[in-house]
Amino acid sequence: MRIAVTGLGCVSTFGLGVAPFWANISEGQCGIRPIARFDGPAFRSKSGAEVPEDAVLSAATSKLYASLDWVAKIGLLAADEAIADSGLEKEQLTSSRTGAIIGGTIGGLATIENMYGRLYLEDKKNLHPMMVPRIMPSGIVSAITMKHGITGPSFLVSSACASATHAMAQALLLLRTGAIDRAVVGGTEGNFTLGSWLSWEAMRVMSSGVCRPFSKGRDGMSLGEGAAALVLENMDMAKKRGADIKAELIGAGMSSDAAHITKPDEKGAAKAMTDALSSGGAAPEDVRFINAHGTGTHLNDLTETGAIKRALGDQAHKVMVSSTKSMHGHCLGATGAVEAVATVLALKHGIATPTVNYLEQDPDCDLDYVTDGPREMKHNVALSNSFAFGGLNASLAFKRFH
Amino acid sequence: MSAVASHNNVENEVIEAIRKGALLENKTISADSTLESLGIDSLDMTNISFEIEDRLGFVLNPEDLGDTKTVSDLTALIHSRQAASGSNL
Known part of the structure; x- marks a missing residue:
């Protein structure tokens, strides 16, 4: 359905x-x-x-x-x-x-x-x-x-x-x-x-x-x-009923790290993304935008970068990755919803939202982060990631509605 | 303090307690107002009892409020509690 x-x-x-x-x-x-x-x-x-x-x-x-x-x-x-x-x-x-x-x-x-x-x-x-x-x-x-x-x-x-x-x-x-x-x-x-x-x-x-x-x-x-x-x-x-459809929610993936109360785990985060895509019938090559959990802590951003590579394989470097938290902050229990709204609007308007406050590249975070202002985004599928303390992960896959 | 001043004082406190407890910031409330006409339900009444306790130091339990229908009934109830405890507000 x-x-x-x-x-x-x-x-x-x-x-x-x-x-x-x-x-x-x-x-x-x-x-x-x-x-x-x-x-x-x-x-x-x-x-x-x-x-x-x-x-x-x-x-x-x-x-x-x-x-x-x-x-x-x-x-x-x-x-x-x-x-x-x-x-x-x-x-x-x-x-x-x-x-x-x-x-x-x-x-x-x-x-x-x-x-x-x-x-x-x-x-x-x-x-x-x-x-x-x-x-x-x-x-x-x-x-x-x-x-x-x-x-x-x-x-x-x-x-x-x-x-x-x-x-x-x-x-x-x-x-x-x-x-x-x-x-x-x-x-x-x-x-x-x-x-x-x-x-x-x-x-x-x-x-x-x-x-x-x-x-x-x-x-x-x-x-x-x-x-x-x-x-x-x-x-x-x-x-x-002739509703104004903003986007389609095609899939959700959930996983648990079963590891550490604060330290994130690459495998668990990757599993959530993989399952979000597969439950939505989408493949890694369909994804070209991720609204990342991207908290700005050393460990999260490092782990999430690794998790995106693990989930998307050779497609990872072709994806625009952004963290809207750099603008609206980390809204904790609400943050997944705030970021889902951002992701839906990004798809609707064809704009990859930027990541602000970026200084220079961390050699260990080497994906295509949208740090140079908003970019045009023509592709149809986007992920929105949330990874909680205690290793409770969830990722949503949204699709542009035509 | 004269009896009239004391009565008015208590009545004002009761009205303010109703205003705050039942979240009726901009409503006109007089001595004759019935609690029903103000839309006050049992949860509002609990909140009003809390406000009265905070202002006047009397604990009002649901069973104390049996025949209370108007603002002046509530004021009278407070007076009778004051008289019983020997307090003079």
């Missing part, structure tokens, strides 16, 4: 909406800036890709929005946009054959930190009654279903930085088995809290400046926050 992408939504460092997101990343604009939400002069990393708070708060005004943690507010804004973009009718949305499958990690971090501050610093033992619904990672899924009346299979998928990609893979499987006809998929991450920031710093994986994927001199990742959503739909039904 073929699966259409019929709706897109995004909340990112570039503000609300897919339009500013695409306008910036297709032009190579970096959205990684000094952090505004908290003061961190002593931090090693002082920059991130922060979602503008005012824009979110002025858009998220209903009672439902007011009841949500930040992570669900931005997730719901992205889902609202994707659903509106899809043009689905109310009766299709509210059908039990429509699901909402979203990737996420910790849930309402801002609420956790605020409430624990109240408990441990102020010694106030009466916590807010909405503490539990606000912090539960699946709160975003419930918010989407409640707002849009979605009554089919709906759940959160959590696999650290591959969460959103795994969520989309689950939706693809449910669509293929015929269990559902359409799904709102995506991911959300609201991780810009002091505790979260310092936890990432403690791992020594954050850049002291900005992330420089695949470049010599790269010194770590840049954290981002954000949310993105896609509407996936049975292709025949999408065509029948």
Whole structure:
């Protein structure tokens, strides 16, 4: 069965909406800036890709929005946009054959930190009654279903930085088995809290400046926050209702390294890419663009380069490889969805998105990285990779829709 | 503090607790407003109880709220709790 992408939504460092997101990343604009939400002069990393708070708060005004943690507010804004973009009718949305499958990690971090501050610093033992619904990672899924009346299979998928990609893979499987006809998929991450920031710093994986994927001199990742959503739909039904089809999701591959809690493994990453292609009936020579996991850490970029060679063999050097994280930051549980939106739009517009902040070639990272600005891309198949801490890998294969 | 001032003070706190607890930022709320007309459900009521506890120091449990239908009922309930505990707000 073929699966259409019929709706897109995004909340990112570039503000609300897919339009500013695409306008910036297709032009190579970096959205990684000094952090505004908290003061961190002593931090090693002082920059991130922060979602503008005012824009979110002025858009998220209903009672439902007011009841949500930040992570669900931005997730719901992205889902609202994707659903509106899809043009689905109310009766299709509210059908039990429509699901909402979203990737996420910790849930309402801002609420956790605020409430624990109240408990441990102020010694106030009466916590807010909405503490539990606000912090539960699946709160975003419930918010989407409640707002849009979605009554089919709906759940959160959590696999650290591959969460959103795994969520989309689950939706693809449910669509293929015929269990559902359409799904709102995506991911959300609201991780810009002091505790979260310092936890990432403690791992020594954050850049002291900005992330420089695949470049010599790269010194770590840049954290981002954000949310993105896609509407996936049975292709025949999408065509029948005259939907605006942005691209086709042809395959998903998933694997586990079974190796190390932080160190990535070439074999596992390669297996995810190989399976994404084979499940989509595509061969290595069909792929000419990869939106890489490309975090900008020494190890990820080295391992991913090796994995691409392992998966694509002699085709690897013919593929344009890019990391849009160099512009929107590493949005953790949401990042796979943000990058899937970028990949779909890259196919739709025939533009290989650039990798910015690149300094010079690392001899060990020798693929064709798109570091010289946006490039024309005429080929039809693209991969979007997500490789999580703990070796949980997922890769999606998208195809241009004609 | 006079009895009237105390009453108004409690009423204002109750209205603010309702506003914040039930997420009714821009709604006009008066003593006569019924909780039903404000669209307040049981979860909102739990949130309002939390706000009251935070502001006035009284723990309100669901069983305490049995006959509470209006804002003034809620204010009266707080007064009776104050009287029972000997507190003067």
